[in-house]
Amino acid sequence: MEDIIIIGGGAVGAFIARELSRYDASVLVLEKENDVGDATSMANSAIVHSGYDPVPGTKKARFNVEGNAMFPRLCEELDVEFEQCGSMTLAMEEGQLPMLDELERRGELNGVPVKRLSGEEVLALEPNVSPDVKGALLCPTAGIVNPFTLVAHAFENAIDNGVRLHLGERVMDVKKGEGFFVVKTDKASYEAKVVINAAGVFSQEIAAMVEDIDWKVNPRKGEYYVLDHFAPGFVNHVLFPLPSEKGKGVLVTHTTSGNYLVGPSSEWVDDKDDRSTDSPTLDNVRAQATNMVPNIPFRQQIRVFAGLRATPSTHDFIIEESKAAPGFIHCAGIESPGLVSSPAIGRYVVEELVKGILPLKEKENYNPRVRKYVRIAALDETEKARLIKENPHYGEIVCNCEKVSLGEIEDVLSRSLPALTIKAIKKRTRAGFGKCQGGFCQPKVLFLLAKRLGVSPLEVLYDRKGSEILNKESK
Amino acid sequence: METRDLVIIGGGSAGMAAAISAYDAGVKDILILERGPFLGGILNQCIHNGFGLTYFKEELTGPEFLTRFVEETKKRGIEYRLNCNVTELTKDKTVSFLSQEGAFTVKAKAIVMAAGCYERNAGAIGIPGERPSGVITAGQAQLYLNEYGYLVGKKVFILGSGDIGLIMARRMTLEGAKVLGVAEIMPYSNGLNRNIQQCLIDFDIPLYLSHTVSKVIGSGKLEAIEISKVDDKLRPIEGTAQRIECDTLLLSIGLIPNNDLLDKIGVPVSPTRGSQVSEHMETAIPGVFSCGNVLHVHDLVDYVVEEGKVAGLGAAKYLSGELPTHQEVIKTKAGEGIGYVVPSRIDLLNAEEKVQLKFRVRKPRKDVYVEYRQGDKLIKRMFKPAIIPSEMEIVSLDKSSLSLEGELTVSLVEKEVR
Numbered sequence: 059m060e061d062i063i064i065i066g067g068g069a070v071g072a073f074i075a076r077e078l079s080r081y082d083a084s085v086l087v088l089e090k091e092n093d094v095g096d097a098t099s100m101a102n103s104a105i106v107h108s109g110y111d112p113v114p115g116t117k118k119a120r121f122n123v124e125g126n127a128m129f130p131r132l133c134e135e136l137d138v139e140f141e142q143c144g145s146m147t148l149a150m151e152e153g154q155l156p157m158l159d160e161l162e163r164r165g166e167l168n169g170v171p172v173k174r175l176s177g178e179e180v181l182a183l184e185p186n187v188s189p190d191v192k193g194a195l196l197c198p199t200a201g202i203v204n205p206f207t208l209v210a211h212a213f214e215n216a217i218d219n220g221v222r223l224h225l226g227e228r229v230m231d232v233k234k235g236e237g238f239f240v241v242k243t244d245k246a247s248y249e250a251k252v253v254i255n256a257a258g259v260f261s262q263e264i265a266a267m268v269e270d271i272d273w274k275v276n277p278r279k280g281e282y283y284v285l286d287h288f289a290p291g292f293v294n295h296v297l298f299p300l301p302s303e304k305g306k307g308v309l310v311t312h313t314t315s316g317n318y319l320v321g322p323s324s325e326w327v328d329d330k331d332d333r334s335t336d337s338p339t340l341d342n343v344r345a346q347a348t349n350m351v352p353n354i355p356f357r358q359q360i361r362v363f364a365g366l367r368a369t370p371s372t373h374d375f376i377i378e379e380s381k382a383a384p385g386f387i388h389c390a391g392i393e394s395p396g397l398v399s400s401p402a403i404g405r406y407v408v409e410e411l412v413k414g415i416l417p418l419k420e421k422e423n424y425n426p427r428v429r430k431y432v433r434i435a436a437l438d439e440t441e442k443a444r445l446i447k448e449n450p451h452y453g454e455i456v457c458n459c460e461k462v463s464l465g466e467i468e469d470v471l472s473r474s475l476p477a478l479t480i481k482a483i484k485k486r487t488r489a490g491f492g493k494c495q496g497g498f499c500q501p502k503v504l505f506l507l508a509k510r511l512g513v514s515p516l517e518v519l520y521d522r523k524g525s526e527i528l529n530k531e532s533k
Numbered sequence: 534m535e536t537r538d539l540v541i542i543g544g545g546s547a548g549m550a551a552a553i554s555a556y557d558a559g560v561k562d563i564l565i566l567e568r569g570p571f572l573g574g575i576l577n578q579c580i581h582n583g584f585g586l587t588y589f590k591e592e593l594t595g596p597e598f599l600t601r602f603v604e605e606t607k608k609r610g611i612e613y614r615l616n617c618n619v620t621e622l623t624k625d626k627t628v629s630f631l632s633q634e635g636a637f638t639v640k641a642k643a644i645v646m647a648a649g650c651y652e653r654n655a656g657a658i659g660i661p662g663e664r665p666s667g668v669i670t671a672g673q674a675q676l677y678l679n680e681y682g683y684l685v686g687k688k689v690f691i692l693g694s695g696d697i698g699l700i701m702a703r704r705m706t707l708e709g710a711k712v713l714g715v716a717e718i719m720p721y722s723n724g725l726n727r728n729i730q731q732c733l734i735d736f737d738i739p740l741y742l743s744h745t746v747s748k749v750i751g752s753g754k755l756e757a758i759e760i761s762k763v764d765d766k767l768r769p770i771e772g773t774a775q776r777i778e779c780d781t782l783l784l785s786i787g788l789i790p791n792n793d794l795l796d797k798i799g800v801p802v803s804p805t806r807g808s809q810v811s812e813h814m815e816t817a818i819p820g821v822f823s824c825g826n827v828l829h830v831h832d833l834v835d836y837v838v839e840e841g842k843v844a845g846l847g848a849a850k851y852l853s854g855e856l857p858t859h860q861e862v863i864k865t866k867a868g869e870g871i872g873y874v875v876p877s878r879i880d881l882l883n884a885e886e887k888v889q890l891k892f893r894v895r896k897p898r899k900d901v902y903v904e905y906r907q908g909d910k911l912i913k914r915m916f917k918p919a920i921i922p923s924e925m926e927i928v929s930l931d932k933s934s935l936s937l938e939g940e941l942t943v944s945l946v947e948k949e950v951r
Contacts, residue, residue, distance in 0.1 A: 283659070288796070331752060334663045337768075361656030363664070434631065435620065442636035450633035455618035458568060459793075463631070493789075494651040497673045501681055515683060520666035524753030527666055528683040529780070532708055 059249045060086045061416060063241050065229050065264055066256035067091070068099035069205070069397055070389050072212035073404025074254055079219035081408075081418035086250070087213070087221060088243060090228035092522060093482040094475070095209030098258045099397065100485065101333070101365025102280070103309060103322060104205040105296055107395040108145060108197035110165030110172055111306065117375040119168045121399035121406070126170075126199055128401045135426045136211040138204055139314035145200035145296035146180060148350055149193045157300050158195050165197065172197055186292055188352050200296055204314045205397060206485035207431075214475040215428050219421070225478060226523070229257075232267040234383050239268075252415055254387045254407065259330045259368045261376075261390035269382035275391050277330045277366040278305075280322025281339050284361040285354070286493045287316035297350055305367075306394060308346040310354065315460075315488060320347045320354060327366070335362045360493045367393040377403060379411050387411050431469070435461035457499040459492020467503065471510045478511065480504060481521040500527070538562035539848050540628050540641035542619050542794070545574020546834050547825025548647035549602040550841030551848065555645075556609045558849035564639065565606070565613035566630055572606065572613060573599030574649055575672070576834065578679045581700050583727070587835035598834060619648075622794040624818055643820040643848040646795055646808070647841060650826035652697075653787040655749075660692075660784075662748040667755030671697040671785040675704070684708050686781025690758055691715040692746045694722040694729070696832065696923075698785020703732035705783075712736070713777055716744040716760045718767055721897045723787075723923045725832060746782065747774055755780055788830040795823065804867070805829035809877035811862070812884050813847030814840065819858050820851050829875050829891070832925055836891075843889075856883055861937050863907070868944025870894055870901070872922065881937055887929040892943050897921040900948040905930060908939030916948070 062078060064071045067089030078085045091097065106129050112118035133140035149158050158174065165172035175194040180187055217223060224245075232253060233240040239253045257264040262275040292312070299307040304324040311319050323339045340362060347354055370376055370391020380386040389403060412418065434442060434452050445465075446453035452465035470477050470486040477483050480490070483503050490496030490503065504527060508515040519525045539560050541548045544567030552563050571577055576584070579595030586592055589601070606613065614632065621629040622644070629638045652670040660668070669685055675697060677683045687710045691698045694717040702712045715733060720743045722729050733740055741760060747769040748759035757778045761769035790807040801809045801817050807828035808816040814824045824844035825837045850856040863879040872893045879888055890905070899919050903926070905912040912934050920926065935941065 284656070333752070334661070334749075335659065336661045337659065340659055359657055359659065362659040439629070439636055439638065442631065446631070446633070446635050453631045453633045453635060454616060455568070455620075455631055458618065461618070461620055493657075494791075495654045495656045497652050497654060497670050498676075500673065501677055505681070515681075522753040525666040526754065527669075527685060528677065529686050529710075530684050532678055532682045532684050 059238060059251065060084050061250065062252045062254060062412065063088060063239070063248060063250040064254045064256055065241070066258055066261070067094040067213065067223065067225070068097060068256065068258050069095065069209050069400040070392050070403055071256040072209045072216070073400045074256060074389070074407050075216040075221045076212045077404040077408040078412070079216040079221045080420060080424045082421055083416070083418055085221045086248065087223045088227050088229055088241070089223065089225050092226045092479050092519060093477070093485065094213045094223070094225070095206060095485070098365055098368055099205060099209050101363050102205060102394070102397060103311065103319065104203055104313060104397065105145070105309070105311065106140065106201035106203050106398045108165070108170045108200040109168050109395065110161055110170045110195065110197050111301055112168065112395065114164060114167040117377060118395060118399070121375065121402040122395040123168055123170060124402035125399040129201065129203065129398070132401055133203065136208070136215060137428055137431045138207045138211055140201060140203045141314055142199065142201040143295055144196060144198040145298060146175070146184065146194040146196050147298045147300060148180065148187065148191055149300060150188065150190055150349060152192055154300050155193055158193055161195050165195070170197060171199055184293060184295060184297065186351050186353060187297065188350060202296060202311060202314055203397070208397070210475055210486055211428050214473055215426065217474040218428065219424055223475070225476060229264065232264065232386070234268055239386065252385050252387065252412055254389065256389045258392070259366050261368060261388065265380070265388055265390060268386050269380050273376060273391070274371040275368050276371065277327050277332065278369045278393070279325045279327045279332060279364050279366055281335045281343060281364045282319055282321030282362065283340065283343065283356065283359055284363070285318040285320070285356070285358040286360045288355060288358045290316060292318060293351065299346070299350060308343050310347050310351045315491070318354070320344070322365070330366065332366065333364050335364045360495065369393045375399070375403070377407065379415070385415055433466065434463045456502050457489035457492065459494050460488040462487045462489040467506060471506065479519045479521050480507065480527070483507065534627070534638055534640050536640045537564045537642070538852055539564070539643045539645065540639055541565045541645045541647055542628065543567065543574065543647035543649055543825070543827070544572040544613055544615070545647060545649055545825065546576060546599060546602060547827070547837050547841035547844070548645065549606050550838040551645040551647055551822070551824055551845035552611050553602070553605050553609065554842040554845030555849045556611055558846055560849045560852055563611050565611065566617045566619055566628070567613060567615050568618045570615055572603045572615070578676050580679050581704070584834050587833060588838055602838070619794060622798060624798050626820060643851050644822065645844050645848055646821065646823040646827055647825050647844070648791045648794065648827045650788040650790050650830055652784070653789055654784060658786060660746060660749055662750060663752060665749065665751035665753055665755045667751065667780050668749060668782045668784070671695070671701045671783045674701055674783055678704060678708065684710060686710060688713060688779040689781040689783060690777055690779045691783045691785060693717060693784060693786035694724045694740060695785035695787060696724045696728050698783055699724045699728040699732040701783055701785070702738055703736060706736050706738070712738050713779055714739040714741055716741045716746060718743070718745040718763055721921065725923060745769060749782065755782055758782055788826065790827045790830065792827050795821070803875070803877050804873040805875065810875065812876050812879045812888055813850065813856060814844035814876070815847055815851070815856065822847050829873065832923060836925065836927065859883070863935060863937060864940045865890065866940045866942040867892065868942040870898060870945030871943050874943050879935065879941065881932065881935060884932050886932050888932055888935065889927060889929050890943065891925055891927050893922050893925055894920050894945065895922065898945055902946045902948060903928070904944050904946050905941065906944070907935060907941045912941070920945070
């Protein structure tokens with residue numbers, strides 16, 4: 059019997075698991091994909107929103123603002139790339155200025171520091187913004203984060219503190235017993251006193267296993283461009299247009315790796331597994347972005363991707379204990395600002411909901427930190443030389459575009475959080491993330507992974523089941 | 534800090550050729566930095582033949598071709614270090630690199646950049662649909678097959694008629710895969726004619742001109758693609774899609790100079806995405822040269838070698854003070870029908886008796902004149918019954934025919950007009 063089972067290994071699951079790992083409890087996380095953070099938590103804008111935008115009084119507003127405040131310390135403990143660069147919401151026409159007034163008022167009600175800028179002030183800080191800009195709302199507490207390492211390191215930390223994680227295991231059914239739940243997966247069956255539904259776009263389906271719900275989680279797709287790290291400072295803040303019914307609109311931002319991100323679109327889709335992109339949608343994203351920043355060098359494009367938002371029919375996060383099935387906790391409909399909210403949601407779920415069901419006793423030896431990560435490219439020459447002397451594998455560059463060393467990949471493969479696929483290594487280390495998209499380094503990663511996992515190179519997966527790269531040995 | 538007369542970044546054909554020519558011109562203190570475990574660069578995985586026809590007047594495989602240059606390099610005792618990855622270059626010519634031996638910085642008096650190119654890939658063109666495994670560049674499939682001994686798929690479709698894709702169509706067929714066809718977005722092929730014949734026609738592999746992949750289908754492994762006809766704006770035409778079941782989509786959609794190190798220090802770039810260079814392959818930074826595929830993508834290694842030799846010679850002249858920088862130079866310009874011209878400038882005072890220009894046309898043309906004009910003055914005119922983008926054109930102009938007055942423009946002129 060587990061104390062707690064968490065269904066879903068995304069950002070929300072990660073921070074609930076990490077919070078729970080502070081206590082003496084048996085915690086099992088079930089994730090259907092072959093890696094953590096492999097759906098919505100991976101394919102998003104990677105923004106640590108300030109919280110000026112959600113309607114005051116909503117769960118979105120509360121957890122966004124609380125989550126934002128947690129990020130500096132969290133990212134330091136978990137060794138995650140984070141930059142509090144601030145955001146600007148731009149008014150491109152005179153007629154939009156009253157909307158900035160409204161957002162400024164909301165920001166103040168939500169307790170978010172905000173500042174109004176004139177068009178000239180915007181251009182002084184962001185010379186690549188269109189000279190048409192009429193004004194902006196500056197939110198200095200907004201930031202950008204590496205969403206891949208955020209989720210991975212939170213899980214690593216949780217695992218180091220005793221949480222167990224099963225990857226590639228899909229929950230098929232949840233049944234209510236007397237004071238416990240039976241969770242059936244495609245591989246096994248488990249019993250748990252508390253079950254937490256953090257299943258992202260599938261949280262509606264998981265919830266429906268234990269009760270009749272009157273809400274839905276609808277997938278809303280966002281498509282993006284990723285540009286290479288062609289020049290630092292092309293934009294320095296997260297640049298938003300004014301938000302609309304369809305969300306926060308198409309943003310232009312740099313990323314923690316120095317790349318630039320342009321997107322997302324907003325499209326309702328039927329398939330909760332739809333990760334496809336299409337040219338007309340991306341053309342539209344491009345047109346919207348160039349309205350704010352006219353000279354985006356799209357020839358630096360290195361990838362396009364799509365992610366699904368888990369949009370709730372209730373317009374707010376659904377975070378509550380089921381009334382029909384006490385002991386079952388919903389964390390559903392966590393769309394934007396979900397990533398920034400996830401640490402605060404994790405804390406709330408454990409402190410306010412789980413503790414009301416199960417008594418939790420704090421561990422004495424809880425360690426909030428992960429073992430330090432080293433990126434050879436980020437070190438100065440003396441530190442590089444010292445590290446390579448200690449471990450020569452840090453001097454062997456595997457990924458040329460992103461300058462990722464063999465030592466870094468071996469480090470990821472030696473950690474408590476498993477890296478089972480080429481994509482998992484890509485997300486943890488950036489190997490294969492650059493302009494050649496793994497053209498040169500993927501074979502090296504593949505053979506390292508085969509060796510580490512003790513399998514034939516033919517069995518190494520890129521990502522999901524069936525995603526082998528190699529077909530057979532040559533003649 | 535270690536100092537060197539000449540540091541060459543990249544030990545492929547361009548880098549070795551530059552080293553050899555610089556050495557023969559009197560530069561003895563040379564260091565070649567190669568990121569791979571062997572000299573020879575990409576030729577190591579090009580096990581097919583067809584190399585050296587121009588340069589050696591015989592047909593060699595990639596490894597045979599590179600071996601000749603490795604032998605010449607070794608014979609001269611030119612120092613090279615393998616498994617060294619250059620991480621930074623500065624304007625004052627310091628080169629930082631990493632290897633298992635440590636982190637090093639070398640101060641060079643001259644540098645030749647010869648870092649090759651990389652393949653345009655699915656991300657760069659934003660190929661529509663999903664992103665399953667099985668969508669792979671032709672060169673990566675070649676790397677898996679020829680260096681590691683693994684075949685990536687058994688039912689293969691190829692997007693783009695670039696030479697690597699054509700070579701891989703034949704190679705994978707011989708390995709037992711079924712190559713279902715090649716789609717080319719342009720109304721003409723982008724590979725060498727001999728490769729169309731020997732790799733597609735000889736194996737009954739259909740070539741779909743004016744077609745592109747309009748959808749990638751499959752969540753884990755590639756299951757199918759859709760190909761569609763394209764209109765004159767190269768957009769898929771609705772209603773023309775046909776579904777093709779395959780487990781592999783090879784991309785052979787072009788190569789891009791791997792010019793990061795020079796881009797990052799702001800060296801001016803040409804339309805090739807390589808640096809702007811002079812007739813001696815000198816970039817805007819005196820003493821820093823660029824050659825081979827990092828400068829502009831070549832179709833024949835023979836010409837890469839020739840260009841490497843020019844860069845090596847340029848470096849030797851620079852080191853002996855014979856390549857001063859002059860303010861007055863001739864700028865070259867790609868005129869009507871021309872995609873780009875290398876070099877970007879000609880320093881007439883430094884130039885040899887013959888000045889070589891290389892260029893590609895934008896699209897295939899028949900019965901045209903190539904005109905070289907400086908201002909209004911016609912320098913040279915050559916008739917071409919046929920000229921195609923996939924074959925780089927090379928021409929030599931007499932230095933005596935040029936002056937410092939006006940841009941040197943290369944353009945195509947219809948025969949009928951004359």
